[in-house]
Amino acid sequence: xxxxxxxxxxxxxxxxxxxxxxxxxxxxxxxxxxxxxxxxxxxxxxxxxxxxxxxxxxxxxxxxxxxxxxxxxxxxxxxxxxxxxxxxxxxxxxxxxxxxxxxxxxxxxxxxxxxxxxxxxxxxxxxxxxxxxxxxxxxxxxxxxxxxxxxxxxxxxxxxxxxxxxxxxxxxxxxxxxxxxxxxxxxxxxxxxxxxxxxxxxxxxxxxxxxxxxxxxxxxxxxxxxxxxxxxxxxxxxxxxxxxxxxxxxxxxxxxxxxxxxxxxxxxxxxxxxxxxxxxxxxxxxxxxxxxxxxxxxxxxxxxxxxxxxxxxxxxxxxxxxxxxxxxxxxxxxxxxxxxxxx
Amino acid sequence: xxxxxxxxxxxxxxxxxxxxxxxxxxxxxxxxxxxxxxxxxxxxxxxxxxxxxxxxxxxxxxxxxxxxxxxxxxxxxxxxxxxxxxxxxxxxxxxxxxxxxxxxxxxxxxxxxxxxxxxxxxxxxxxxxxxxxxxxxxxxxxxxxxxxxxxxxxxxxxxxxxxxxxxxxxxxxxxxxxxxxxxxxxxxxxxxxxxxxxxxxxxxxxxxxxxxxxxxxxxxxxxxxxxxxxxxxxxxxxxxxxxxxxxxxxxxxxxxxxxxxxxxxxxxxxxxxxxxxxxxxxxxxxxxxxxxxxxxxxxxxxxxxxxxxxxxxxxxxxxxxxxxxxxxxxxxxxxxxxxxxxx
DNA sequence: TTGAAAGCGCTAACAA
DNA sequence: TTGTTAGCGCTTTCAA
Numbered sequence: 001x002x003x004x005x006x007x008x009x010x011x012x013x014x015x016x017x018x019x020x021x022x023x024x025x026x027x028x029x030x031x032x033x034x035x036x037x038x039x040x041x042x043x044x045x046x047x048x049x050x051x052x053x054x055x056x057x058x059x060x061x062x063x064x065x066x067x068x069x070x071x072x073x074x075x076x077x078x079x080x081x082x083x084x085x086x087x088x089x090x091x092x093x094x095x096x097x098x099x100x101x102x103x104x105x106x107x108x109x110x111x112x113x114x115x116x117x118x119x120x121x122x123x124x125x126x127x128x129x130x131x132x133x134x135x136x137x138x139x140x141x142x143x144x145x146x147x148x149x150x151x152x153x154x155x156x157x158x159x160x161x162x163x164x165x166x167x168x169x170x171x172x173x174x175x176x177x178x179x180x181x182x183x184x185x186x187x188x189x190x191x192x193x194x195x196x197x198x199x200x201x202x203x204x205x206x207x208x209x210x211x212x213x214x215x216x217x218x219x220x221x222x223x224x225x226x227x228x229x230x231x232x233x234x235x236x237x238x239x240x241x242x243x244x245x246x247x248x249x250x251x252x253x254x255x256x257x258x259x260x261x262x263x264x265x266x267x268x269x270x271x272x273x274x275x276x277x278x279x280x281x282x283x284x285x286x287x288x289x290x291x292x293x294x295x296x297x298x299x300x301x302x303x304x305x306x307x308x309x310x311x312x313x314x315x316x317x318x319x320x321x322x323x324x325x326x327x328x329x330x331x332x333x334x335x336x337x338x339x340x341x342x343x
Numbered sequence: 344x345x346x347x348x349x350x351x352x353x354x355x356x357x358x359x360x361x362x363x364x365x366x367x368x369x370x371x372x373x374x375x376x377x378x379x380x381x382x383x384x385x386x387x388x389x390x391x392x393x394x395x396x397x398x399x400x401x402x403x404x405x406x407x408x409x410x411x412x413x414x415x416x417x418x419x420x421x422x423x424x425x426x427x428x429x430x431x432x433x434x435x436x437x438x439x440x441x442x443x444x445x446x447x448x449x450x451x452x453x454x455x456x457x458x459x460x461x462x463x464x465x466x467x468x469x470x471x472x473x474x475x476x477x478x479x480x481x482x483x484x485x486x487x488x489x490x491x492x493x494x495x496x497x498x499x500x501x502x503x504x505x506x507x508x509x510x511x512x513x514x515x516x517x518x519x520x521x522x523x524x525x526x527x528x529x530x531x532x533x534x535x536x537x538x539x540x541x542x543x544x545x546x547x548x549x550x551x552x553x554x555x556x557x558x559x560x561x562x563x564x565x566x567x568x569x570x571x572x573x574x575x576x577x578x579x580x581x582x583x584x585x586x587x588x589x590x591x592x593x594x595x596x597x598x599x600x601x602x603x604x605x606x607x608x609x610x611x612x613x614x615x616x617x618x619x620x621x622x623x624x625x626x627x628x629x630x631x632x633x634x635x636x637x638x639x640x641x642x643x644x645x646x647x648x649x650x651x652x653x654x655x656x657x658x659x660x661x662x663x664x665x666x667x668x669x670x671x672x673x674x675x676x677x678x679x680x681x682x683x684x685x686x
Numbered sequence: 687t688t689g690a691a692a693g694c695g696c697t698a699a700c701a702a
Numbered sequence: 703t704t705g706t707t708a709g710c711g712c713t714t715t716c717a718a
Contacts, residue, residue, distance in 0.1 A: 012695060023705045028697060036703055055465040059411065060695035063402045063710045070445075078427040078434075080628075087421055091448045102413075103446040105434045122398040123711085124443075259632050266634075285423075289602050291609075291634040355711060366689045371713060379687055403711030406694045466695090689718075694711105701706075 011054045020048040031056060062123070070100045071312065072125035074116065076132050077105060080256055081284045082301065086131055086153060089305020097313055099126075106134065114138045121148045127312045129153060132197070149315040151308045154199060163315065165308045165326045169199045172297035172330030173206025173251075174213075176279050179295075179332055180249045181214045184340040185277065188216075189240040189247035191257050193228045200228075203253045203281060222247055226257060233257025237264035241276075248341035249277035255284045255296055262290070262337075277338035293335035300328045354397045363391040374399060405466070413443045414655065415468035417459065419475050420448060423599055424627045425644065429474055429496060432648020440656050442469075449477065457481045464491045470655045472496060475540070492658040494651045497542060506658065508651045508669045512542045515640035515673030516549025516594075517556075519622050522638075522675055523592045524557045527683040528620065531559075532583040532590035534600050536571045543571075546596045546624060565590055569600060576600025580607035584619075591684035592620035598630045598639055605633070605680075620681035636678035643671045 013031075017024035022041060029037050030045040037045075048054075062068040071094060075083045087103075094101050102125055106113045117139045120128060128143070128150040130136060136155060140162060143150050152164035180188050190207050193200030204223070211218050221243065224236035233252055240247055241264060250265075252258040258280030265276045272278055272292055280287060280296035287294040307326055314321050356374075360367035365384060372380050373388040380388075391397075405411040414437060418426050430446075437444050445468055449456050460482045463471060471486070471493040473479060479498060483505060486493055495507035523531050533550050536543030547566070554561050564586065567579035576595055583590055584607060593608075595601035601623030608619045615621055615635055623630060623639035630637040650669055657664050 014695085024696085025698085025705060025707090026703090029704085032697080038703060041703080053461075055461050057406075057466040057695050058462070059402045059406045059466050060710090061697070063400075063406055063712090064695075064697040066697090066710080068402065078421075078430055081424050081427070084421040084424070084427055088448075091421075095448075101446050101448075103430075103444050105431075105438075105444075118396075118398050119401070123400045123402050262634075286629045286632055289629055290632055291605075357711085367712085368689060368691090368714085369687090372688085375713075381687060384687080400711050403694090404713075406696090406710085407712040407714080409694080409713085687718105690716085692713105692715085694713090696710085697708105699706105699708085702704080 011052045012057070013054070016045065016048050016052055016054050019052060020045045068124065068126050069098070070102050070125045071127050071129060071309070072102045072104060072120045073129040074104045074106055074113065074131060074133065076134065081286060082254075082282055083131060085284065085301035086305040089302035089307075090129060090309045091305075092302075093306050093309035093313070099313070117143065121146065127151075127316050129308055129312060130155070134196075147319060149312060149319065151312045151315070153304055153308045155197065161323060163311055163323050163325070165304050165311065165328065166199065167299045167304065167330050168327050169202035169330065170206040170209070172281065172299070172332070173203040173253075174210045175206075175330075175332045176251060176281070176295075176297050177207045177210035178214070179334070180251065180277060180279065180338065181210065181216065183249075183277065183338060185247075185249040186216055187222065187245065187247040187249070189237070189250040190223045191226045191233055191236045191240075191250065191252040191261065192223065193226065193253040193257075195225060200253055207251060226253070228254050228257060230256040230260040233260025234264045235260075237261035238267075241265065241268050241270075247276075249279070249338065251279045251281075253281050255280035255282045255287045255294060258294055258296065258337075259286070259290065262294075273337050273339040275342065277341075279338060283333055287333075288335065292337050295335045295337045296333055298331045298333045300330070304328055354395045355400070356397070359388065359391050359395055359397050362395060363388045411467065411469050412441070413445050413468045414470050414472060414652075415445045415447060415463045416472040417447045417449055417456065417474060417476065419477065424629060425597075425625055426474060428627065428644035429648040432645035432650075433472060433652045434648075435645075436649050436652035436656070442656070460486065464489065470494075470659050472651055472655060473498070490662060492655060492662065494655045494658070496647055496651045498540065504666060506654055506666050506668070508647050508654065508671065509542065510642045510647065510671050510673050512545035512673065513549040513552070515624065515642070515675070516546040516596075517553045518549075518673075518675045519594060519624070519638075519640050520550045520553035521557070522677070523594065523620060523622065523681065524553065524559065526592075526620065526681060528590075528592040529559055530565065530588065530590040530592070532580070532593040533566045534569045534576055534579045534583075534593065534595040534604065535566065536569065536596035536600075538568060543596055550594060569596070571597050571600060573599040573603040576603025577607045578603075580604035581610075584608065584611050584613075590619075592622070592681065594622045594624075596624050598623035598625045598627045598637060601637055601639065601680075602629070602633065605637075616680050616682040618685065620684070622681060626676050630676075631678065635680050638678045638680045639676050641674045641676045643673070647671055 013024045013027045017027045030042050104116055131153045154166050192204050208218050226232040226236050250261050252261050258278050280294050283296045283298035287296050356367045356370045360370045373385050447459055474496045497509050535547050551561050569575040569579045593604050595604050601621050623637050626639045626641035630639050
């Protein structure tokens with residue numbers, strides 16, 4: 001028999017106690033590494049636990065003790081790999097701390113986000129990681145007033161004073177734009193993200209700032225409002241390319257929109273990067289796989305997951321940890337989708 | 344105030360009962376849609392619940408009632424989008440049935456898989472969805488003997504008699520190979536998956552069968568054993584291409600290895616599909632994004648998630664449902680990575 | 687139709 | 703160092 005821990009069903013602390021000839025309080029002490037147990041007794045109890053294949057019932061434990069050792073994570077969806085990377089980062093930290101992970105996809109039911117949060121905060125999880133929350137204002141105030149621990153990931157809400165980790169979106173956009181300018185581009189199209197998100201605003205501002213710094217006039221004609229989705233990226237790029245004087249480069253606010261833009265360029269019979277340069281944002285796994293490999297602004301997604309989780313675990317240990325927002329650095333990843341403009 | 348459900352902390356069934364002027368048993372009845380409550384009383388209790396912002400404590404409920412309304416899902420990792428698709432399918436069904444999802448990544452701790460399963464089965468979740476399990480034999484027997492409900496996803500274990508959903512791997516590989524043959528290819532390289540997995544074996548067999556059916560001799564020289572990873576796909580493809588008489592087409596057992604193969608072809612200075620045709624398997628989201636778009640065998644990943652979840656929920660409702668294995672159809676998706684061989 | 691009360695399996699405070 | 707016991711918040715009999 002390889003592992004005895006699965007052998008029997010419904011072994012409780014009572015069976016263990018009677019088998020080992022102790023009270024069940026003592027078994028509980030052994031389980032919780034309480035020092036006040038004679039080494040010999042501990043030994044005997046542990047052996048019984050192994051023999052019987054006892055496994056604690058976490059429902060009962062948390063009912064009695066108040067902690068579930070589960071972290072809830074709310075994500076909008078799992079589509080692009082963007083979220084997957086963040087989850088990997090979270091998961092790594094959680095495993096180290098031996099917490100479990102409860103995953104909630106708000107994808108299909110944005111309206112229910114607040115209700116999810118309600119039920120989760122009600123004893124289901126010890127803390128919450130909110131990835132790209134849609135309308136955090138709906139519940140953050142209440143979470144705060146309950147002193148329920150949570151950390152926001154990748155939501156640069158303006159003026160909100162709560163624990164959060166994000167990335168230097170402004171700087172990333174600035175650098176990417178500057179890179180295109182230094183290649184010689186002056187007509188640089190920009191496709192925004194969903195402007196409700198602070199990150200999208202920051203990226204646009206970084207773009208504007210770089211133009212300004214290099215004395216290139218900003219014009220709305222080169223900017224298209226979009227939604228972070230591939231198809232919209234395609235449409236916006238089409239629109240940009242159909243102008244009388246089209247841009248020589250397009251900077252999309254995320255990678256999947258950049259993929260959409262690439263589709264548009266090809267459909268117009270043009271080549272990347274010979275005719276049009278393309279830059280994305282995020283550096284999701286696909287970015288390096290696609291051909292030509294996409295030059296993009298790297299977001300430290302995995303690391304954002306790590307850091308956010310560490311913050312949350314710290315908050316769990318010490319609820320009075322002062323609130324902080326962490327911005328992790330982005331970096332330009334130069335690949336094959338850009339070159340100087342023709343002529 | 345938008346939602347009152349988050350307003351107060353720790354409202355229990357007791358407060359609701361005293362506020363509404365009933366016993367807490369009655370509140371419980373209302374909560375559980377018990378018919379034996381006067382409409383008027385029900386009304387009053389429901390109003391109180393709303394007013395107080397009461398939310399049930401699921402830990403307590405499951406301790407008392409035995410059900411958690413949580414489904415556990417074990418996945419190897421979240422890297423490629425492959426798993427993400429399956430999870431989306433699972434999640435959709437779970438939301439409909441209002442079950443919660445507990446996600447376990449066995450990625451970094453394959454050894455612990457059996458222990459996870461132990462703790463989960465011990466009251467933490469009502470049922471288990473095992474995606475691409477590594478060594479199911481370690482615990483499946485025990486799960487079975489405990490009558491703990493579970494469904495395997497995408498594991499074509501040989502001779503195992505347990506609930507499972509998979510895809511028609513043999514047929515998919517057969518069709519893809521036949522497609523290449525009909526284009527005129529006769530030297531078709533094949534890169535296998537991790538041969539511990541039944542799916543990988545089936546794909547290889549499908550390939551062989553198609554060759555056989557078209558009177559093309561099978562030779563080991565054109566087959567490379569691999570692991571489902573991109574880098575190994577690259578290496579195997581390199582190896583294949585470096586042969587004295589290289590293949591004119593390469594069929595990889597999954598998409599990410601096909602991506603690796605594409606890298607190898609390019610590194611050899613050859614073009615796809617002009618010089619070498621490439622076929623993958625899975626049809627993960629990246630397959631259509633990459634350039635040239637990958638011709639591949641579509642696995643109905645999302646649908647596999649749906650179906651598996653439905654099976655599990657059925658099993659939960661009626662534990663005596665006869666065990667069945669479902670094979671969902673694969674389909675060839677023709678894109679731009681193949682053409683007839685040169686000359 | 688409702689109330690009362692016995693657990694579910696465990697933690698933690700209190701006694702011994 | 704160990705035993706005893708009061709809950710944790712709820713479901714579910716059993717009575718009324």
